[in-house]
Amino acid sequence: MIRIPSNNRVLAERKILLIDLDGTLTNTADIALKPMKDGQKQTDLSRIKTFEGAREFISEATGLGFQCIIVSDSHPKYVNTIVKEYFSDVSALSLADKPNTLKTLDFLRLQNIEISDSDCYVLGDSWLDIELGRGLGVPTVLTAFYEATNLEIRDGIGDYVKNIKSGSTYYAESYDEILNILRNPLQNLLCLEAGCRSAVSYLARKPRRDEFLLGSLTAHRILGRQSQGECDKYHTTEKYFEFNRADRSKELLYTLRDSVITYVDRILEQRFFLWDIFTYVPDKQTTQPANKMGELFDLIVELVGQRTPSLNCLSIFEWNEGVDSSTRRQPSAGDRRRFVRSNLILQEGVNVNGKNVIIIDDQYTTGATADALTENLRARGAKNILFIALFHLITPVNSSKLCPKCVVNGLNKQLQVKINRQTGSKFYSCVLPRYGGDGCGYTENIG
Ligand SMILES: [Zn+2]
Known part of the structure; x- marks a missing residue:
């Protein structure tokens, strides 16, 4: 015993x-x-x-x-x-x-x-x-x-x-x-968040309500969250940063691929609409890593294209030559929409008239990119549009830790958890005004 x-x-x-x-x-x-x-x-x-x-x-x-x-x-x-x-x-x-x-x-x-x-x-x-x-x-x-x-x-x-x-x-x-x-x-997480934990979920979030206008659907879907500041353990911020680094792993791309396929397969199976075109938001020539979304898209369509031969999987958008700024650098949602609308255009000879189009992109902030592409597609006669983004940039949240430097000056400022884009390491920050905070710039590494 x-x-x-x-x-x-x-x-x-x-x-x-x-x-x-x-x-x-x-x-x-x-x-x-x-x-x-x-x-x-x-x-x-x-x-x-x-x-x-x-x-x-x-x-x-x-x-x-x-x-x-x-x-x-x-x-x-x-x-x-x-x-x-x-x-x-x-x-x-x-x-x-x-x-x-x-x-x-x-x-x-x-x-x-x-x-x-x-x-x-x-x-x-x-x-x-x-x-x-x-x-x-x-x-x-x-x-x-x-x-x-x-x-x-x-x-x-x-x-x-x-x-x-x-x-x-x-x-x-x-x-x-x-x-x-x-x-x-785990099974109730968003699709990509579950996928990062080897679980399966078919759930996506609607960053805004679906819109039916003149019989045409515009729907936006999010598969994972990207957080600035505190969050629960399930967010995918590290994955977002890794996806944007030149030394990203193949393993990460496979995880993202499998999650997107899980979600897209479900959409195709449901047959609310017969989707005609599956495409993605391309990156500019100068973006690093080169072909950031294109590489992932190719991995996805290798499998999706085989299973659904009626779906036309191809690149239909292109950036105007010589665009020297980026969407992220535009100050407001209106500016971002204008920037994308005039610089990210439909390729010559692509026919979207009467077609139902699925677009995937990596990040969703205000939906400005989705709005601009939807406008471009509608102007050329596209019908139903489903815009799927991998990562939703959610509102920053403060931690319960106070800035030690500000406390000395009699101010209670809560620190935010941030992630270094290059290394992926986490740190506390008393966020400066130029990054959207009201802090003093104090930082402290975590772990
Ligand atoms: Zn401070």
Whole structure:
């Protein structure tokens, strides 16, 4: 008989769900409830409805081993009244000051919870929840349980693009979808993020809603996230930087190839449309690594082209000769769109009239490139257009670490995690104004 010494017992990892209240558990995104949320008016429970299945969701998640904690920016008078009535066995943090992580971290520490030793998720319906989760370094689920009736600027309620750009790990339209994510985290990642972990997923994110205009579809899809600043462990920023380096590995190209094929095969199988042309956004002659997208595209079509002979896989765009700037250097989305529209043109003799076109590109920032190419294609009679980007540049998020140099001067500036483009190594940065921050330029290597 083997005796296991009592001091050798394995501590089970704690499982934590940090759940937003308004718009996630209760159908209270309505701006008219603000005085109650702010504690200025007494909370009238007759005006507070939970979403159908909210309480069952809490008990199912608890059954999966998760400790549920409500994290709300609303006033304790409001939060505690609701929690007592509907979610009595859940603890709650009010006035959480999202997306700032400090109050949440303090609250967790009081309950002896260390985020780094936990299997933790943040769930919520706005960018504030997602950036809180990314600041904590844990996966996030952006929930979409209601249709916003009015746009609310600070919380970004009803602002689909802003919420998506905050870079959640997952997106869910029902509690069942969240439970599925909690049970199968890898299979619910975005296609490319799953592919980097040897898992298979067919999921892509819509950086904006699909557009049907005069019977023609324009759809944008994202297969992975590229983050400046903090994120969860699943983002693909290192892959993005490696893809852009001359010494990128073949292995990386194969991983990207397989993920794109997984996604494109699914699109072709579904047959919502019969796609005619499969193409890519080429790089300028001067770009390093040379033929950056072309090399990947060739690897992809070697396989896709064999399986779907009716799909015409070819390069149809070309840069004007002598273009000496780059899309990235254009200051605004409008400038980028104009730059691409006038410099990246359809090749002579390519016929896209009445055709359905799939385009792949490496990075998606505001969609300016996709818009410009769509305009060019539409002007030549193309019909449905699907634009697929490998990496979505998501909003930068601060870490909970403060800049030691600024602290000396009495300023609390949060550092951002950055990645060196050349070496791929990570460092903290007190981001200078010229890079979009308000910091002093202090940097510190990580690890
Ligand atoms: Zn600083």
